[in-house]
Amino acid sequence: MKQMRLWFWILFLVFATNANAVTLSGGYGPHFMSIESYIDPSNSLSLSEVIENNDWQPQSNHFSLGYSNRTHWFKIELQNISNNVINPILWVSEAFLHKVVFYEQVNNQWQAFSRGLHLDVKYKDTLDTYPHLSVKLRPNEEKTIYVQLDGQLGVFAALLISSEKEFYAQVLKKSILFSSMIVALIMLSIFYLVLHIYLKEMSFIYYSLYSLSYSVWVALYNGLVPMFFNEWINNALYIFMPISFVFLIKFSQSILDSRLYYPRGHILLNLMIVLFVLVIVLIPVDLQTGFVLHNVLVTITMLVLIYLSFKSLARKERKINLYVVGLFAFFSGMIVLSMLYLGWLPYNVLTRNAPFPGSIIEFAFFAYLLALKMFQIQDEKEVANHNLVQTQTNNNLLLERQVLARTAQLEKMLKKQSALVNEYSNFISFITHELRNPLGIIKSQLALLRKESEKGINNCQNRINTMSMTTQRMEMLFDDWLISDKLENDLFSFEIQTFNLAEWLGSLEEMIKQIYSSHQFSFEKQAVTIHADSVLLKLALYNLVDNAVKYSPVGRKIHIKIVVTEINIFIYVEDQGDGVAQENVQKIFERFVRVDSDAYISGTGLGLFLVKKVMELHDGTVYVDQDYNEGSRFVLCFKRA
Secondary structure (H helix, E strand, O other), X not given: OHHHHHHHHHHHHHHHOOOOOOOOOOOOOOEEEEEEEEEEOOOOOOHHHHHHOOOOEEOOXXXXXXXXXXXXXXXXXXXXXXXXXXXXXXXXXXXXXXXXXXXXXXXXXXXXXXXXXXXXXXXXXXXXXXXXEEOOEOOOOEEEEEEEEEOOOEEEEEEEEEOHHHHHHHHHHHHHHHHHHHHHHHHHHHHHHHHHHHHOOHHHHHHHHHHHHHHHHHHHHOOOOOOOOOHHHHHHHHHHHHHHHHHHHHHHHHHHOHHHHOHHHHHHHHHHHHHHHHHHHHOOOOHHHHHHHHHHHHHHHHHHHHHHHHHHHHHOOHHHHHHHHHHHHHHHHHHHHHHHHOOOOOOOHHHHOOHHHXXXXXXXXXXXXXXXXXXXXXXHHHHHHHHHHHHHHHHHHHHHHHHHHHHHHHHHHHHHXXXXXXXXXXXXXXXXXXXXXXXXXXXXXXHHHHHHHHOOOOOHHHHHHHHHHHHHHHHHHHHHHHHHHHHHOOOOOOOOEEEEHHHHXXXXXXXXXXXXXXXXXXXXXXXXXXXXXXXXXXXXXXXXXXXXXXXXXXXOEEEEEEEEOOOEEEEEEEEOOOOOOHHHOOHHHOOOOOOHHHOOOOOOOOHHHHHHHHHHHOOOEEEEOXXXXXXXXXXXXXXXX
């Protein structure tokens, strides 16, 4: 019930202040006999044509005509009912009108007195803030004044008549009042700019720039700019309206944490920023279209912000409560002003100044909000400093533990490196031994070949075959060495091919028998297609065969066979040696590792390591079959494609 009464009194004040006449105060007073208005649809009628027109309509001295490109004419009849000559001033209460022309009949001739933004600044002074005309009225004289009015934005104002003293007092009072407000906004902007520099908090710089942009709009709206600049500069400065809303949106996003809590709303507000930027570009080109679009965007933006702010109330944060009150106060004033621009509300002191009480409330609550945020940031800094000290203490303790752990790790690595140096030393010895043996064989074969040649014995073919097999074993030794190093450092080019495994094994059969002629070989082949690198597979097989030859007595049989199941392909290499002890099954596949039982057998410790690496590249495995009791069975296991 109380709210209904409040709205009733507000509406009563809004409409009751729309008077039909303004009487000159003081001991004398001409008064409006009548005011009539006429809209020129062609925007081209002359004064004489307007005077002859019969379509004049009664008009209040307060008018709100909305957005209009038409020329509006007002006919004002004045009468001096006193016995004195008076010089009242007829004036228009708004300063943002494009063109105001007063027509007065002097000596039976109509004279025009042009006012408004279209005048060059050199023809203006500080008293030309509001369009006005000084009228001379003799005792009991009646006079008709015509006023031609053109506006680019919403057309609303009041036609007032005052004494010269009262007029200048009104101009001075308004100038001081709104200049003070602008100075306060600029000081507020500078204050929050300094806070931003000190605290590095973006909400302060957004609010600072918002306040600064809003102060420019206040100056434009209240006629403090036209006296200093020409119309095109004045119109261009209207870009500060959308600029102020851009920073209001950014400020609101930072206060509401919209990116975190309302990502869709945050995206929508960013879209509104883009549209406001387009308005900023449009206003210098087409002020009226840009201004209308601006008002539409303001309405949408304020609705979105109010929705998000009311939704944020559920978080029960004090800053949100302050923000909602300030925003709602500002929004209420802006809604009234927008309706006034559209011509939906009558023009009076309440509707005309509606944004300013709301703005004062908004700035007060937002300032309080930012003060809380400042204290919050200071508290957070103190907590952060405390946590930093605690963290540094913990880090020092952690660093001490890490130094101890690192020292132990380095000692372990040093031992491992020492073991690795020993392994490499042994490897060099093995390589030297492995190279010395085949080189000795080649040297002895060449010596025997020379002696047999001197004695006329022709045994070249046997000697050449022996040297050929020896060089092939040397070649395999070097391949093991080089490819092992490439595989260890991921430098080998791995190329998958598709081929018949039985045919591939058949192509190697004769070569294996020639190289290892000291043993008997049997092959059991089963046709199957395999996807593998044939070069690496050959290297793996040769190493397993070489291993079988080394660890089985001369003349014994080595069996190589292919076994195919539904999901796997196996290659078995079986020998009739002593087998592999259980404790050595995993060790033998490590690099440079040779078990104690290998001391009497030549080798580098690379072969089985290389086989393991090859199978890992093929997503396969190599292992020793412990269920095979006739010697050793090494198995290469591949997955079927």
